Amino acid sequence: METNMAKKKINHRKRARRVWxxxxxxAQLKEFDTYGENAGSIGLHHRSAAWYLGVLQAECSRRGYPPLQALVVNKTLGKPGKGYTETSTTGPAYDKAVRQVWRYDWPKTAPF
Structure with a gap:
């Protein structure tokens, strides 16, 4: 039996634009966000974040931007999850990526 929910296509690009x-x-405050806070800000469960953060990761990479999604971390571990592939999730490479994100002059609205 097919429901209306099964037919509805989720627009992860739209969600990525909403959290941008x-x-x-x-980034401007030089802080971090948790998956729960980030997803909750657009009315979603934290497990939804991986999908739209993947869109952000791809768009930032494609445009030569630092990895903005690096600022979204697991509340307990304080680091990004498995979907974050721009650098390792700990150590000097990740720390450098975060500093680049904090220093970057970001457009206020998503450029995609």
Whole structure:
């Protein structure tokens, strides 16, 4: 039996655009966001974040931007999850990526 939910296509690009301003603000404050806070800011469960953060990762990489999604971390571990592939999730490479994100002059709205 097929339901209406099964027919509805989820627009992860739209979700990525919705969280962009929040992440830009967090970058400007030189802070981090948790998956729960990030997803919750657009009314979603934290497990949804992997999909739209993957869109952000691809768009940042394609445009030569630092990995903005690096600022979204697991609340307990304080680091990104398995979907973050830009650098390792700990150590000097990750720390450097975060510093680049914090210093970057981000557009206020998503450029995609």
């Amino acid at each position: 301003p929040r992440l830009v603000q967090i």
